[in-house]
Amino acid sequence: MTTISMITVTYNAEDFLPSTLKSVEALFHCMSEYDRSDFEYLVIDGGSRDSTLSLLANSGLPCRVISEPDRGIYDAMNKGAALSSGRWVQFLNAGDVIQDPAGYVDLYHTLQALPTPTDELWAISGAIHMGAGVHNARTIGNIPHSWVGHLAGLQSHCHQACWFRRDALGAFGGYRLDVGTAADYASIVQFGFVRPPMVFDRPIIGYLGGGVSDSSQREVQHLLHKTRRRVLRLNGVGRVLSSLLAVAVYSVNSFRILLGRSRRKLVRGRA
Secondary structure (H helix, E strand, O other), X not given: OEEEEEEEEEOOOOOOHHHHHHHHHHHHHHOOXXXXXXXXXXXXXXXXXXXXXXXXHOOOOOEEEEEOXXXXXXXXXXXXXXXXXXXXXXXXXXXXXXXXXXXXXXXXXXXXXXXXXXXXXXXXXXXXXXXXXXXXXXXXXXXXXXXXXXXHOOOOOOHHHEEEEHHHHHHOOOOOOOOHHHHHHHHHHHHHHHOOOEEEEEEEEEEOOOOOOOOOHHHHHHXXXXXXXXXXXXXXXXXXXXXXHHHHHHHHHHHHHHHXXXXXXXXXXXX
């Protein structure tokens, strides 16, 4: 059993995969030979028809590639976790990068040193939102982790900057396929409800943004409400409160977005 299995899910990802592979290569360069032998890199591909598979074949990375049709990104992530050998799993998808390879190695050594069994269920690091390649990169405020903030949608944690114990992820049933693109949100809700994460206060991961989990604020809050109902099994008063929370958080986040846009325009006007 290896310490960490990093899993990348792809489908026709030729435009985004090169940056991810380059960052994984940088990570391997920071690792000792022993560390590399104790680290697994898997790519779960949905049957790409572009140059994704060629990029992987020519990368020179010691990655295991499985390419076959699946039922979407979260089904592929479940498949990757089931096929992996690591005590811990992390998902770094096409376009996401390892921002701080040396920091990642430090995190890896910390997880490696944990006893077996361990009470720790998951770990998180800081993260940088790269603005989908359109906006300026920014460090997100995900540390310290707030389970209530994540649940409410006020401080959603970066899923790419999470390392989950593989057996615990399996015990939770993997990623839910009945909540659409909120499956990563639901997984963090489950883990955070049971135990707070180990925290590495360094921006180790850079995530692209603009992916399947990004949508309009109204759609996001409706989806989070639907997911809370299912994960927490809310009925009656709990269901009503969750709905009211969705409306309130939509208003708060919409104001934040509007304020941020106004500030950026003001800065550009002064430049």
